Amino acid sequence: MEIGGLRTDRLGLLLDQFDRAREMAEVRLTGLTDEEYLWEPAPGGWSIRPRGAATTPRAFGPGEWVLDLGAADIPASEYAEVARQVADGMTVEKVAEDWSVSVERVEEVLAHTGPVEPDRTPVTTIAWRLGHLHYGFAGHWEWAFGERRQDPKEMVDFSPSAATALERFWKSVDRWRDSVGAVTEEQLDTIGFSQYPYGSDPDEPYAAVLWGANLEFIHHMAEIALLRDLWQARTA
Incomplete structure (x- = not known):
């Protein structure tokens, strides 16, 4: 249903909210450098690190770089x-x-x-926040629309390059967004439509899972925006 050109159905509201948040996020991420991407604004923070330099007990990733996890x-x-x-x-x-x-x-x-x-x-870097979002979207796609086999923590090859990380991230987000755009009303109400293994997805209707994905995206992108502001103030 539309009122004044705006969708008011459940999926429409969720998608419009996500799309608007994404537009803002892409603008805020313009010009991200490698140095800023990996900047640690406080000691003892979490980031992505070479496998041999990991400082947290559950750091993970399939490649040479891993994401800190306590x-x-x-x-x-x-x-x-x-x-x-x-x-x-x-x-x-x-x-x-x-x-x-x-x-x-x-x-x-x-x-x-x-x-x-x-x-x-811990204070987390932009690299950590993007990496956290990336494996979440990759995993949520796999366990709702894919083969439901791959461990989300092994699906993303984390990179120290901001440009590479962003390119891979948006590609993963686009795949998830395209699939979500075709979800039916019945699927929105289906408990366990997503079998994502980390969290309560298997016990929730898919509409609630999408609501949670929006919340995760919005709050991490807001944190990234603040880190960019702090970086600019630091180097001004």
Whole structure:
């Protein structure tokens, strides 16, 4: 359905939101240099690194460069979501599996009361944020529209070249966007249409998965935009 030339159906709203966010992101990423792409604005941050120089326990990637990843845990920002999932019927064991943590850790999260302390997470580089988005979109395509076999963490060959990384990233995003554009109303309502192995996709209707993909894209691109502003202020 359209009103004033704008789509108001569920898929239309989700796609229009994503397309608008992408337009803004492409403009903001214009002129990204390798130095800026790999800039670490704070010590102890996460980035992409040569395999032999990885500083985090679960760094991953199929090639010479890997993406930093720390020890498995449930961040404070996800406590409320975990509580909702359990209230909606997800087992504690399944939540623990999704987050690669112990059942005891999930029970600790569920038992938490009072204000939640802000997460103390490492500052990540533009390279890390793009890499994180890239393997997410590649994996979400594979596990919804592909053969549902490849591990998302082995699908992206991370690169120290900003131009190469962006070229590969947008190609992966385009493939995902083209496939999502053909999703039916029935598929939007199908629980488990996406079997993406990291997270709760198999337990959610596909409309909710797309909503989450938009959220992930928008918030990481906003972070990248801020890093670009800080880089410009630093070198001015």
